[in-house]
Amino acid sequence: MSATMTLNSLRGTDWTGQRRARVSQLTGSETVGEVVDELVPVMHLPSNVPYAARYGSTKLNRSERVGDIGLPDDAELTLAPEVSAGNG
């Protein structure tokens, strides 16, 4: 979709749906990674693990500009961590 769509804000939710936040005053030139990094602290998620973002069923690349990927204004991104667990 066009990069000229008006994108002012994006919402974030964690994968359980229990933590939500919004980033506004976007210009569209911010990368997905920058938006995720803004959302993580305000959603009170630990900052010592990486997070991936998805819009609906679409995986988003951290380096893409949010204005270039066709996100509607106030779209909801789902954040999920990448973590290891175990017996170690």
Place this chain on the structure above:
Amino acid sequence: MRLITDYQLILDILTPEGRELGQTPVQVLERYVEDARFSGICSHALPPSCIAGAATLVPLWRQAGVDPSLTGFRLDLVCDCDGTSHRFSKSYGLTALQRPVQHATALLRDKGQLQLAESVRYRLCAFRTPAAPGNNRRLRRTSEVMPYPLQPQSLPPLVPPDRSASEAMTSAFSVLLSEQTRRDLEEETLRSIEVGTEQAGMLVGHLRHDPHRQQVFLHITAQVLADTQVERQMMAFHFHAETFLAARDAIRLRAQGEHIIGWWHSHPSCQACLQRQDCTVSTLFFSEQDCLVHEAAFNQPYMVAIVTGKASERQARKPAIQMFGWQDGCIVQRDYHCMPPSG
């Protein structure tokens, strides 16, 4: 939820002799705010629908006006969610700071400033936060406080808690584990021993409150295996973001109105344990990596974790279950009740 405070909490890490090794700010105070809100609901001081927007942090000084060190801190919550003003306060002592201390000491060990076997002491201090510079942030960030997914339901009669270890804590809310889920976990654990890798999944169910008995309880109704992009090994596994999202989608497909309420994984015993009838090894523990998973993905105060594996007093072919959960902002072993099938 917003934290209102004029102070920054600092942890001083000290040698047993009192020499200062390092300082670190306590950065996870929101975890205690969530714990306080949930504690207030469990004790019925706050309504189940509470979405209190802010909590005030009050330092508990050892010697007010003389010494910056604290015996702990208190959180004061005010909630007007149902049109009535509710107040709730909860105090946290130094033991509630186990995780920040562990993080700080791990950092010192990584820097070589502390040896692996060296023990430390710690001191909590509060200092006035310097006047904040003008807000130069271009982006505006706002958080939304969600109510807990509490639904009213009568608490069924409980059988005595299944205590797989004597140190299991009794929490402010009960956890009920369905018999079918318990059996599923045992079967999956035995399978993980056969294939020689850890197994993992999500726990789903309902968070309930009994309005008559004024009790909050968590009912684990099923487990959903984590099958998507899980890298399994004998001693560990890696959850990719897609693992969580696929499990969430699978839970929606069940269409039972369930919520994600925790996770489980196995610590399989080794082949030698299987051969020996008298083996006293236990694989039931919550590792540092397990804590990181729980903090990152299961950080609501009602969320629990189950570890399955070999108990010291049981044979490897009869897996045992241990449950862990949040208490006062810390991850601790906790008790649970097995629920026989209804009808």
